[in-house]
């Protein structure tokens with residue numbers, strides 16, 4: 001067994017009287033897509049917020065490559081190689097694709113022009129952006145100078161995923177990336193998810209869309225009422241099983257094949 005790239009042990013998060021997470025374990029390996037499914041309020045977003053440094057868990061531990069980490073803010077998780085694409089897209093519509101990819105990580109010109117005058121090395125950013133886009137196979141993005149506001153919803157999502165993939169290094173977490181997308185755009189994002197996995201990244205995909213989940217996931221972590229109800233795979237369980245476990249109609253054991 002290889003060391004998981006990301007692991008959570010016994011995560012607890014309580015909001016007043018609401019138990020958001022009730023001692024949740026999660027394991028993610030490099031080069032796999034782990035889907036996280038569950039009904040509304042099951043704790044999916046709370047779980048990934050803890051893994052991405054947006055929330056600090058009350059109890060439990062998080063390990064990256066087997067070493068325990070303490071994320072106090074999202075930048076801590078990013079520094080550890082964990083990039084998150086939130087449901088509400090963090091892209092700047094008026095900026096071009098290259099600027100969006102390098103948002104908050106702009107490359108400065110070398111020497112005093114960059115260090116003192118804070119001048120940007122736009123040429124270098126465009127070159128690297130074109131490289132990332134090509135490497136990720138986002139073939140529908142033809143012009144790196146195009147403003148993101150002129151892109152389709154799926155292409156915008158692709159830019160956000162590319163941004164995460166370009167800098168993530170180890171793990172990319174996507175919270176409902178295809179919720180608002182059409183069939184073709186959803187296909188593009190799912191292709192990107194597979195590309196990231198094939199490059200050896202670990203991908204966590206939160207989705208309510210069972211066909212999508214069963215299409216791309218290697219394993220499926222099921223959340224129910226703040227707790228983990230088990231982990232299944234598309235090979236051993238059906239969509240019907242997944243929904244039954246999610247809603248409590250069946251337990252993991254009763255669906256074992």
Ligand SMILES: Nc1ncnc2c1ncn2[C@@H]1O[C@H](COP(=O)(O)OP(=O)(O)OP(=O)(O)O)[C@@H](O)[C@H]1O
Nearest residue numbers: 015018019020038039040041042043044045046047
């Ligand atoms: N900041 C908060 N304050 C109070 N309660 C919260 C907060 N965040 C989450 N909760 C509660 O924790 C529980 C889990 O919420 P969470 O957002 O993780 O669910 P989810 O699985 O992502 O649901 P959805 O599918 O609707 O996005 C819910 O009961 C929710 O009301």
Ligand SMILES: [Mg+2]
Nearest residue numbers: 041044045046
């Ligand atoms: Mg949510």
